[in-house]
């Protein structure tokens with residue numbers, strides 16, 4: 001069994017920081033070896049301490065992580081690789097998307113299998129396994145999107161759980177496509193509740209939104225900014241409240257995906273204060289981008305079309321606050337890239353035909369670290385919202401989400417001083433633009449290990465598409 005000693009770094013976990021070396025044996029973390037304080041200060045370790053540790057453990061390879069953070073690999077629980085949408089497919093395959101994720105320090109994704117109307121959940125799951133199997137550089141799991149609620153589907157939910165898929169996403173948006181009525185949602189929630197599974201909700205009032213969209217198009221308001229203006233934050237707040245009420249009636253755990261509006265956050269906070277099993281995630285685009293980006297001229301705004309839409313800037317502060325107070329527990333990306341050329345362009349002259357989605361799987365860890373650098377999050381909280389909580393929320397902990405003996409050696413060595421400029425010219429996602437083009441940030445991944453294997457090795461790709469394994473997930477570990 002080959003061994004790697006990661007020496008000299010600062011181990012960052014959800015519970016704090018520790019000057020420690022990490023010994024990897026095969027696919028697992030074998031030991032976390034705290035270094036003695038040497039009088040150089042809590043974070044200023046001397047070479048002497050490192051050598052002591054290294055001398056104590058003979059490893060096949062020693063990686064010098066001096067001055068670097070050693071983190072549990074990022075877990076992005078909301079991605080859409082090669083997802084069918086509006087007559088096209090999101091541009092990243094499982095191969096390109098998981099490679100890009102690894103470049104950005106993410107070692108696990110949970111993607112969405114998408115039930116088409118009239119098909120079965122198990123056939124859907126099989127189809128998604130066929131797409132991902134042998135094509136992932138990092139480990140992966142699936143959630144199931146239910147778009148056709150009927151007796152067969154409801155019965156199949158238990159079989160999905162047995163197959164390691166115990167989170168089911170439903171939509172209050174997209175009438176005629178993924179939309180479920182309140183009655184259908186209630187039925188699925190009741191079924192999920194019987195086994196403790198979590199229902200994930202895209203909470204926007206799609207019925208009302210479709211009326212606003214039709215009015216805008218009829219009035220000739222066809223530019224991309226109208227995507228945002230026809231999906232007002234109040235309709236996310238309303239749908240979030242409704243989903244919470246339905247979950248309360250069904251006694252079902254609820255996870256609000258890609259929360260973007262302060263109205264929705266207030267509803268989640270109230271439910272959590274009331275002790276309900278309600279959780280929510282947000283995404284970097286809602287923390288950093290705004291309706292102003294959707295309003296960029298010359299159809300540039302199409303690059304920022306996703307649902308829920310980017311909000312007016314004032315929502316950002318409440319989202320950062322929600323992350324600090326744990327009303328928002330997770331940051332995922334909703335990575336769903338469509339190229340500007342030929343894909344986003346489908347909606348020239350009609351914003352409602354612009355494929356919904358933005359790229360982001362590569363930069364979640366960096367953008368959150370930028371929040372640390374800006375004093376908006378603590379270091380441990382960064383790791384918590386990006387890795388540890390996603391692992392616990394979706395039944396992967398302690399295999400994933402922590403640097404501890406016995407856990408998978410999914411480890412990121414992160415240079416908090418490195419500078420980088422985000423750009424389509426340098427990113428690894430299979431998409432022809434960056435939503436953060438030209439943004440300068442502090443911090444960069446140096447090395448990413450997935451189950452002990454270097455996937456990114458000191459700035460070079462060293463992975464392979466047959467490495468990633470499908471993860472059978474357990475239930476949400478936050479439920480009481």
Ligand SMILES: [Zn+2]
Pocket residue numbers: 078080334336
């Ligand atoms: Zn999504």
